[in-house]
Amino acid sequence: MTAAPARIDHLVTSGTFSLDGGTWDVDTNVWIVGDDTEAIVIDAAHDARAIAAVLGGRTLRAIVCTHAHNDHIDAAPALAEATGAPVLLHPDDLPLWKQTHPDRTPDGELADGQVLTVAGIALTVLHTPGHAPGAVCLYAPELATVFTGDTLFQGGPGATGRSFSHFPTIVDSIRDRLLTLPPQTRVCTGHGDGTTVAAEAPHLQEWITRGH
Template sequence: MIHEILAVGPLRCNCSILGDEISREAIVVDPGDDISRIMALVAKHNLTVKQILITHAHIDHIAGAQELKRLTGAPILYNQRDLPLVAMMDVQAGWVGMKTPEVAAPDQDLADGYVFSIAGLNGIAHHTPGHTEGSVCLHLPEQTLLLAGDTLFQGSIGRTDLPGGDLKTLLRSVHNKLLTLPDETLVIPGHGDSTTIGEERESNPFLQT
């Protein structure tokens, strides 16, 4: 599998490009900004983007999705429970000092248990509310990989003080959906450094209850 990670936008959101070496099909996760850089890597690997997946509808994760869709024709998938956040994108832009991006309803609801796939690569979406009502984590079992959005970080968890956030719900999501995965699962959070499920199970101070 081809896996490129770009820290995009002013908040340095981790955007993942997942591609299959044989089919050259690709998935882009959380294209929050810097679409020209994303497209340059797509071209470098001679990939065709087939899906655009959004872990949650905060501006730093979704802002570039419509532009990427125009360039690639790929559908945008995110959990429809985050539509209220999309409706307040102008407010979100004010939080971070960004221009309000063009956003739209998802082409497909990224619901719990949804199986996303391209030729040679597939995974499952786990609905993990708490950071937002529609937050999802993307698990690729064959690659022992989890794209955690802003649900789980190295030594931390997602903030819960923004609209749709709830600490008890987030902790329940992590314990019930993520800590059930194998310890060796590589975790790519929405921002910052990678970690593993085992490391977070053992040392994350938010999960020691």
Template sequence: MIHQILPVGPLQCNCSILGDETTREAMVIDPGDDIPRILAILARHSLTLKQIVITHAHIDHIAGAQQLKRLTGAPIFYNQLDLPLVEMMDIQAGWLGIETPEVLPPDDHLADNRTVSIAGLTGTVIHTPGHTPGSICLHLPAENLLLAGDTLFAGSVGRTDLPGGDARTLITSIHDRLLILPDATRVIPGHGPSTSIGAERESNPFLQAKP
């Protein structure tokens, strides 16, 4: 598997480019900005983009998705419970003092347990509400990999003080849906360094008491 992590935009969102070395098909997760750099990575590895996956509809994760779709033809997938956040994209842009990007409803809905796949790579959607109502993580068991969006971080968890956030729901999501994964599962958060399920179960101060 080809996997390149590219921090994009003013908040340095971790955009993941996943590709299969044999089929050269690819998916991009959370293209929040810096689309020319994403396209350059795809070209460098001779990858054809087949899917754009959004973990949640905060502007730093979704702002570049429509541009990337326009340039590649790849459909955009995210959970439709985050559509209220899309409808307030102008307000989100105001938080960062940037122009309002074009963000549209998803081409398809990422429901819990849905399979997301390209030729050679398969992931399962885990719905983890709390940071936003529609937050999802993408688990690729064959690669021992979890793309966690802003649900789980190294030593921390997603913030819940923005519209749609709920602290108790977030912690329940992590305990019930993520901490049941194998300890060795590598976790790529939406921002910051990677970690593992085992490390977070053992030492994350937000997860020591069950909800």
């Protein structure tokens, strides 16, 4: 019997996003990359039990945080406790992480160029600051997919109007790290519908104009 191929599972969890004294209701995309035996979770948002249900009996190798806004990490400690998997975060986002989890630090650091492997699939960490200082994307060439968190959405960059964010930086990150990927690359976002590099690349100048 041949092993089942790697696949991407997707669920949407609901909760709140809080920053700078405001709180908003949000639906957040949770992505699970793996096969029938092991997986990595990208953004453990809101509902550890629902994420564990989609994982089933698979071994969770890591909980990867694309950034440390609470709507992407609030369920990470509970999921780590339930599965034994380490929580991984870029160190530049530790100040944001501590706003949500002051008594529990991540288990490991993400670094630009680092490669995580699961089910024979390599996911390369791309440091893409702007929406948050330690924001990262994960590029899986074998799946022709990049997981962008809140850095790139269908229709443009993630929000940069709050603390720890910077519009020129996110534009640089998208231009230099994401729009250079193959045009057919699927973009799996942190909220809402996905897109492709080809669909977003022509609009870079519009975003720059709109951001000023």
